[in-house]
Amino acid sequence: MSKSTRRTLSCAREVTDLVVAHYMSALQAHNEGRHVAWSTAVAPPSEILYSMGVQPLFPENYACVSTVMKATHNMFDASEAHGLSRDLCSYTRCVMGSVLGCEATLGGMEKPDVLISTKNVCLTYLKWWQLMAHTLKCPLYVIDCPRITEEIQESQVKYVAAQLRDLGSELEKITGRTLDEEKLKEAVRLSNKAAELWRNVFEYRKAKPCPMGVTDSSAAMFPMVASAGTTEAVEYYERLLNEVSERVKNGVGVIEDEKFRLLLSGIPFWHHLSLFNYLEDKYKAVFVHELYTATWGMASLDPTKPFESLAFKTLFNPTNMPQTWLEKWVVKIVKDFSVDGMVLLSSRSCKATSILNVAVQKFLREKHGIPSVILEADHTDERAYSDAQAKAKLDIFMEILGAK
């Protein structure tokens, strides 16, 4: 196999430091007498939290970091010994291990003063957060989020917005700080700006050769998850956009001799990100878009209506939208990004991101002639993964796409 020619973006290299700083910031918050919230990661009310000086942490990200660091095994063991089935969300099993007090990555997450969850991705969000609240004896606030069956309804936005207002009042009680609506509007403005920049980065990925692949994208999404509503996130995406646009201007791709353009669905198998290198190195195949990383920049926010905007953002994410919407979205991406084929990652313990894959594959093939392959493993639990099997499946798929 030829040597990796990937040119990692310097912005992607920054992320390791940002991650460490993020976890340290929770420690710092407590030292300064501020509060720490553990929140679900897809469209969390970070903007409200940052505007009130509450430091959010994201257990899903913690599980992801632990997996990349290959440090999940004893955490899984602790969870399973506590009674959690091995079929349950591997993010949950990883984080619960740490919650239950076993030796954990970065010494564990700084303990929360409040837990915030919503069901906008999965029921697991609710159950996992309930379990943490029960175990840590920590207050839990749940934002109920209706599923979208056709279009997002005004009544649904109003309902979620009312709950976000309630959350604000609850946080005022817990922290003793007031929610200043002007500060919130500013946080929403910053969050909107970061999302817009992130979407623009994706626009540049339409270029041939593609300036950014999945490995860099999976790193660069971190500030979208962790820092929505801060100046730091806006500055980060300005730098990233500059770097990506420079590449496009100079005709530089993330790898040399790009031959295939792929679309990714699902959560990366964090324990084997090397699988992406395999496609790049052996087949010159580049991921030009990922539904997963794009999730964090979906919604436009109106700072003059902060609660309604955040409600809309909570509702509008791919896992909360119906299959019919997803199909249209994918078909448009395939066209706009000149995609040759799609790789669907199925995680046995993540129904939310995986349950539609078989149907989506069938509909894409039969109705739109789009080829795809499904890899079944687990995003966090390495025990459910076979590298040889995954590569063999990709070999067959690339052959179908015309690789010699």
Next chain:
Amino acid sequence: MRTKFEVGKFQELFENRDAIAAEWKTKSGRKIVGCISTYVPEEIVYAAELLPVEIIGKPRTYAKADAYLPSFSCSFMRGFLERLLEKEYEYLDLLVLPSLCDSIWGFYSIWQELSPDDSTYLLHYPSQRSKEASNYFTQVVERFKTFMETFSAKDISEKDLEVAIEVYEKNRRLLKSLYELRRKEPPPISGVEALEVVLSSMTTPKQLHSQLLEGLLREIERRDEYPKGDARLLVSGHIIDDPDVLRVIEDSGGLIVADDLDTGSRYFWSLTDSAAKPIERISKRYFELPSPYGSSFEDRIKYLVAMVKAFKVEGVVFPTRKFCDPYLFDYVPLGRALKEEGVPSLLLEYEYPLAKGSLKTRVEAFVEMLR
């Protein structure tokens, strides 16, 4: 001669549910609505003069469903999809699914594409218990009523709702009376039989079911042989649409005397609060059910422990389908809370085809430990 009401009648009702529904449809000329009955306000469907029936997912194979749903979605939704694709549910005119879990959402999302327009309705079921969520759920139920009015071409009046509530409350009270008899040692009815009574209540026209149930209540204590077992058990969990699951437990020395099942006490135990307006009475009742879909663990524990005490339960079995996330999660705090109360419990994971041998071995060992 007096009609003898046998408990076997309810098994028959359940097993012949498709024929009964089809006959009801021919006779009445009205539509039939498939539901996940415990979480869908059936009173509204009844008030629209339609027949709500619990959907069944017990599979023979998943040959057709496998083309759409992966092996790690729950076998209830996979099995139900198989039945739909096998055209075994042609008499259903509408499917009403509460937005409970990720398997239901996945199924709904796919079925929307495979089925004709407007033949599936997703009913939002709230994931928390605040005032805000309660009010919103009342709006959800109001909208469902409006939808049903259009769907059935019948206006639903306050009076219609009151009548529907009465019909449903009567059936609930009768089911409760039957369950109350199970406090006795030994109980006059087995766990499998009780399950068949509840399942048939979910699939049979309510008034007919109540009438038969009244008969059963008059007769049941006079039956010749009471069920036997070595330990009084409670079963806790989701929809059990297959009596064989409980039969395995009772064939292994367990005597099921109570439950905390979606197809058990959770379906009928709580009644409506008569003070409010009909639509609020209905929505409040469904909103407050102690379930894994929005109640606190504490509420579920309270309900479970109360049942254990009231029915002198010696051990709790959690029969749980593989890949059923909500109940697999709840087992963790529930099992631990029972342990604190000194009540042993067993998580009995199962999948189809049922591995009866190994399930039996596990239950036998559990029962032996209780003796």
